[in-house]
Amino acid sequence: MSYKAKFKVWRGEGGEGKLEDFTVEVNEGEVVLDIIHRLQATQAPDLAVRWNCKAGKCGSCSMEINGKPRLGCMTRMSTFTEDETITVTPMRTFPVIKDLVCDVSFNYQKAREVPSFTPPADVRPGEYRMKQIDVERSQEFRKCIECFMCNNVCHVIRDHEENKPAFSGPRFLMRIAELDMHPYDVADRKESAQKDHGLGYCNITKCCTEVCPEHIKITDNALIPMKERVVDRKYDPLVWLGSKIFRRPSS
Amino acid sequence: MEIERHEYDVVVIGAGGAGLRAAIEARQQGKRTAIVCKSLFGKAHTVMAEGGAAAAMGNVNSDDNWMVHFRDTMRGGKFLNNWRMAELHAKEAPDRVWELEAWGALFDRTKDGKISQRNFGGHEYPRLAHVGDRTGLELIRTLQQRVVALQQEDYETHGDYEAYIKVFAECTVTRLLKDGDAISGAFGYWRETGNLVLFDAPAVVLATGGIGKSYVVTSNSWEYTGDGHALALLAGAKLINMEFIQFHPTGMVWPPSVRGILVTESVRGDGGVLRNSLGERFMFNYIPEVFKDKYATTEEEGDRWYTDQANNRRPPELLPRDEVARAINSEVKAGRGSPQGGVFLDVSTRLPAAEIIKRLPSMHHQFKELADVDITTEPMQVGPTCHYIMGGVEVDADTGAAAVPGLFAAGEVSGGMHGSNRLGGNSLSDLLVFGRRAGAGASAYVDSLPSRPAVSQESVDSARAEALAPLERSGENPYEVHAELQRTMNDLVGIIRKASEISEALEVVEKLKERVHLVGAAGGRIYNPGWHLALDLRNMLLVSECVAKAALLREESRGGHTRDDFPGMNPEWRRKLLVCSATEDGSAVTVEEKIQPGMREDLLALFEVSELKKYLTDEELS
Amino acid sequence: MTQTTPEPQVRRQRAQVKVRTFRTDRWWLAPLLTFLGLASFLVYGVWAVFDPSIYIEPYIAPFSSPCLAEATCPEGARLFGWAPIGDWYTLPAGLLILGLPGGFRLTCYYYRKSYYRSFWLSPPACAVQEPHGKYTGETRFPLIIQNIHRYFFYGAIVIGAVLTYDAILALIHKPLGVGTWILLINAALIVAYTLSCHSCRHITAGRLNHFSRHPVRYRAWTFISKLNAKHQPLAWASMFSVMGADFYVRLVAKGIINFPYA
Ligand SMILES: Cc1cc2nc3c(=O)[nH]c(=O)nc-3n(C[C@H](O)[C@H](O)[C@H](O)COP(=O)(O)OP(=O)(O)OC[C@H]3O[C@@H](n4cnc5c(N)ncnc54)[C@H](O)[C@@H]3O)c2cc1C
Numbered sequence A: 001m002s003y004k005a006k007f008k009v010w011r012g013e014g015g016e017g018k019l020e021d022f023t024v025e026v027n028e029g030e031v032v033l034d035i036i037h038r039l040q041a042t043q044a045p046d047l048a049v050r051w052n053c054k055a056g057k058c059g060s061c062s063m064e065i066n067g068k069p070r071l072g073c074m075t076r077m078s079t080f081t082e083d084e085t086i087t088v089t090p091m092r093t094f095p096v097i098k099d100l101v102c103d104v105s106f107n108y109q110k111a112r113e114v115p116s117f118t119p120p121a122d123v124r125p126g127e128y129r130m131k132q133i134d135v136e137r138s139q140e141f142r143k144c145i146e147c148f149m150c151n152n153v154c155h156v157i158r159d160h161e162e163n164k165p166a167f168s169g170p171r172f173l174m175r176i177a178e179l180d181m182h183p184y185d186v187a188d189r190k191e192s193a194q195k196d197h198g199l200g201y202c203n204i205t206k207c208c209t210e211v212c213p214e215h216i217k218i219t220d221n222a223l224i225p226m227k228e229r230v231v232d233r234k235y236d237p238l239v240w241l242g243s244k245i246f247r248r249p250s251s
Numbered sequence B: 001m002e003i004e005r006h007e008y009d010v011v012v013i014g015a016g017g018a019g020l021r022a023a024i025e026a027r028q029q030g031k032r033t034a035i036v037c038k039s040l041f042g043k044a045h046t047v048m049a050e051g052g053a054a055a056a057m058g059n060v061n062s063d064d065n066w067m068v069h070f071r072d073t074m075r076g077g078k079f080l081n082n083w084r085m086a087e088l089h090a091k092e093a094p095d096r097v098w099e100l101e102a103w104g105a106l107f108d109r110t111k112d113g114k115i116s117q118r119n120f121g122g123h124e125y126p127r128l129a130h131v132g133d134r135t136g137l138e139l140i141r142t143l144q145q146r147v148v149a150l151q152q153e154d155y156e157t158h159g160d161y162e163a164y165i166k167v168f169a170e171c172t173v174t175r176l177l178k179d180g181d182a183i184s185g186a187f188g189y190w191r192e193t194g195n196l197v198l199f200d201a202p203a204v205v206l207a208t209g210g211i212g213k214s215y216v217v218t219s220n221s222w223e224y225t226g227d228g229h230a231l232a233l234l235a236g237a238k239l240i241n242m243e244f245i246q247f248h249p250t251g252m253v254w255p256p257s258v259r260g261i262l263v264t265e266s267v268r269g270d271g272g273v274l275r276n277s278l279g280e281r282f283m284f285n286y287i288p289e290v291f292k293d294k295y296a297t298t299e300e301e302g303d304r305w306y307t308d309q310a311n312n313r314r315p316p317e318l319l320p321r322d323e324v325a326r327a328i329n330s331e332v333k334a335g336r337g338s339p340q341g342g343v344f345l346d347v348s349t350r351l352p353a354a355e356i357i358k359r360l361p362s363m364h365h366q367f368k369e370l371a372d373v374d375i376t377t378e379p380m381q382v383g384p385t386c387h388y389i390m391g392g393v394e395v396d397a398d399t400g401a402a403a404v405p406g407l408f409a410a411g412e413v414s415g416g417m418h419g420s421n422r423l424g425g426n427s428l429s430d431l432l433v434f435g436r437r438a439g440a441g442a443s444a445y446v447d448s449l450p451s452r453p454a455v456s457q458e459s460v461d462s463a464r465a466e467a468l469a470p471l472e473r474s475g476e477n478p479y480e481v482h483a484e485l486q487r488t489m490n491d492l493v494g495i496i497r498k499a500s501e502i503s504e505a506l507e508v509v510e511k512l513k514e515r516v517h518l519v520g521a522a523g524g525r526i527y528n529p530g531w532h533l534a535l536d537l538r539n540m541l542l543v544s545e546c547v548a549k550a551a552l553l554r555e556e557s558r559g560g561h562t563r564d565d566f567p568g569m570n571p572e573w574r575r576k577l578l579v580c581s582a583t584e585d586g587s588a589v590t591v592e593e594k595i596q597p598g599m600r601e602d603l604l605a606l607f608e609v610s611e612l613k614k615y616l617t618d619e620e621l622s
Numbered sequence C: 001m002t003q004t005t006p007e008p009q010v011r012r013q014r015a016q017v018k019v020r021t022f023r024t025d026r027w028w029l030a031p032l033l034t035f036l037g038l039a040s041f042l043v044y045g046v047w048a049v050f051d052p053s054i055y056i057e058p059y060i061a062p063f064s065s066p067c068l069a070e071a072t073c074p075e076g077a078r079l080f081g082w083a084p085i086g087d088w089y090t091l092p093a094g095l096l097i098l099g100l101p102g103g104f105r106l107t108c109y110y111y112r113k114s115y116y117r118s119f120w121l122s123p124p125a126c127a128v129q130e131p132h133g134k135y136t137g138e139t140r141f142p143l144i145i146q147n148i149h150r151y152f153f154y155g156a157i158v159i160g161a162v163l164t165y166d167a168i169l170a171l172i173h174k175p176l177g178v179g180t181w182i183l184l185i186n187a188a189l190i191v192a193y194t195l196s197c198h199s200c201r202h203i204t205a206g207r208l209n210h211f212s213r214h215p216v217r218y219r220a221w222t223f224i225s226k227l228n229a230k231h232q233p234l235a236w237a238s239m240f241s242v243m244g245a246d247f248y249v250r251l252v253a254k255g256i257i258n259f260p261y262a
């Protein structure tokens, strides 16, 4: 069962480029990345696309398919009708190197600005004892395959390039939440989440959650809880008073 | 055009588990370190590993220790393993796993808060540290974040994140450079821009992973073009055990576009059974003589094992991978396969739907998304897929040093550790143990050098010419050459091999070598996948030639090498390694036999004599 | 040997695409429906506050409960018969307490999402360009005030309790009344919505890093987390139920609905 599908693929180098039309064979069970590969093998050998695992595990093949951020290798052709024209474009928030390949260095820069895991100085490897329920929340965030589609879709930087220096994007705000919830992390991350990484820019409109291929509940489980933790620190006199009076060790 | 130059103490090629661990070690020893990798940072093939990392921590069963792990590893490899590597691996794996935890990894936990461990084929006790079915992701992310942590330290002290450790992502190395005998650097190109780059460094650590892309049906990603194997050969190092390739028994077979994608072994570990088109659990017919007393002979006993492992023998679905892969292959050949050319793997009748979704979330997701199959209600179709190469660069067990001074190798690209067959979970721990050792070995080597070897202009010029050649030709499309190589290797040097077929494959490879010199890459230098493939073809062909030549020579069946014309295991052959080497231009590959040194007495003593008799010659036993 | 660094790369740009979105589905439908839903609530709310028919034995309209003003609250409508606000106050009683539930919903994480998307179009839908030139999110005044949501949550607990109390009173006095059951269902939805609040989830145990050391709070958190996953549907259900219940009571009070078991 194969048919000819109509594709529009964005091609170009740097920012310049345009949508090019292709008509290409599609077979049963194929995904969009297969079709891009068929284009490479038959019509456009230098068509650039990034991919590695073709199994939804590495987060390399992020692109926008009919306007929606998707993994090329996990988008089945059967989700489209046969007469539909399928538009494939590179991620919009990041600069384009060529065709579907973006320069995602923004993300690596931001990753470097999040202070690393900071365990207490006196715990040696092999001595860590953590209960499953204490690590589960952070484990959810560690499912992230760094496809950067959440950062791509987030309107704070997608529609406002000028916010990039001030805002680390959902991926790295989630990383901060992951560390803040880690049972052995002793660094204080609340102030810096707000001040250095722009948690306040997020208006919890949940697009990051909608596109995450790992189905991580980024907004509900990371961003909002992190906002609440910042409120504890900065805006909640009751918590502040309580900690002064009872002098509880933070737990 | 000018070539970009960088000076480093240690250049690590590959950013998978092995490469990152090596780089971390080199940096911790104060060496200026570069990490060069073909894909983005954090996307190396290691992310795909699912099951776990084997380390005898004894958290779940306190009887476990390094000696048991060592025995399991040697048995899995059919005693062909480099025993010193197997020993170091078994002893050091727990420390390496614990260290990850101190760098932020979050493994699944036991009740008392330690790292949980799971059962896996060939391991006597629950031994695999894991995180659901995404252990590789956890491992690579932790190492990636450790590299970042070191960079942050450097930023504090030197004001520059990249003062001591820098990642060159999407940068492919095409040649190692030498000064006389010794390594003096590496040469490559940026995928992004097509610009050329030269690393001036006295020590190079290869950690480039495997070769699966020479086969059509494979669980491996595009990176696995055997680059490290080829680079080492061309630099004068030797490869061993190249005939041993692990075919994972369960890869997806349908739809065609996902053929080969892995179906994790945990499916069988959690109760999945294999059936042919007649509905028979055929594995009961394939229990080999050496394992007769360890596996259940009736379905009832096999089924009881899942709940009571102490009093029952395990079901034959959990035989080592090579046995299961061969069995599936025979069933399909005998006409008892599934409609799309595999066999049925069924958990739907074995576990309640909710339990399946809980234990095998990503398998459920994978089949649903990619094949429209709901594994909670219908069986999967599976067949063998090329998964792992046991062979690789011959290295010194303690330091990871190859025969060429200054060249080191670790991870899948190195050979010896796994013998003729790798146990599941032993690779991730291998990456950590020998990654660290190679990093330390390279650092010590750099310290011992009286002066830095120099990069000669000639060698740079010829590497440059070689790299740019395909762009200057307008010949055949490289995709066609690649497709033909994959088909050839798959059909003729696959799971079951015959002298006549291997010879045929060698002829085809010879012809393809001619054609590679003619392939052209249309388009410019910026991110041009056609050009990249044209360059990778050299490596795939070299490696394929080694595999085929070694496979032709080894006249026995052992682990990942099965000869239809020599079905049995032969103790004489156990002592022999097949060693590949190549001429400097890669035009000719030679394979020679070499005798393995005998195992140390104290290690031999860990086994029962009756067991050793199955593997060793009488002469060795006496 | 000298070290040469890579030549400064040409400043790379994003793909120059003029269209707002390539989405082909009906992405505008959800914000439109949200807009209509929220707008109808606003319109109804304004009307309800100024509508005087707030009480008919034993029902009190939820929008006006607790009724605290001497001048405008009928005898039976007062909470425990108590009206702390003297008769100098002659405006509708609902205005006094409106701020609490109103503020609660206004600063609710879910409602914020829905009105940022449907009223402010920031963004109207995912991967659809928003029409504004600048954006600072909740980093500065006035939107930084959203951070006080948890205080409204404390207040909302009180309101939830009062509505439950009202419904139970109605149950005692008129167990078979349709209105009683409407008030009961409404109270249940309001309480469920209130408990499913993100601030509530944070307060129960979300702020802790060691669940295992606080087993009771962890159990509570697990329960609240399950409710919290349904926060959006609960927000809509409780919004329509409070509107419906309020309207029903007023219709009965006005005598428009008039049958023995009303
Ligand atoms: C689907 C799947 C599941 C698996 N599950 C398990 C498991 O559960 N347990 C287990 O122990 N093992 C498992 N394995 C095996 C294991 O994952 C691999 O053997 C291991 O990850 C190899 O790691 P590595 O560090 O050697 O190389 P890789 O992680 O593959 O890294 C190779 C690196 O080298 C770089 N590279 C390659 N060529 C060049 C070049 N020319 N120039 C520059 N850079 C280059 C690549 O970009 C990459 O960064 C699995 C394998 C697969 C395919």
Ligand code: SF4
Binding pocket: A150, A153, A154, A155, A156, A169, A170, A201, A202, A203, A204, A205, A206, A207, A208, A209, A219, A223
């Ligand atoms: S929820 Fe916040 S971080 Fe996520 S896409 Fe929306 S604004 Fe961005």
Ligand code: SF4
Binding pocket: A059, A143, A144, A145, A146, A147, A148, A149, A150, A151, A171, A174, A208, A211, A212, A213, A214, A215, A216, A218
């Ligand atoms: S959080 Fe999800 S969407 Fe964001 S980078 Fe990770 S996997 Fe991708």
Ligand code: FES
Binding pocket: A050, A051, A052, A053, A054, A055, A056, A057, A058, A059, A060, A061, A062, A071, A072, A073, A074
């Ligand atoms: S190729 Fe790895 S996620 Fe698509």
Ligand code: FES
Binding pocket: C104, C108, C109, C110, C111, C149, C153, C193, C194, C196, C197, C198, C199, C200, C231
């Ligand atoms: S009520 Fe919605 S989050 Fe608090």
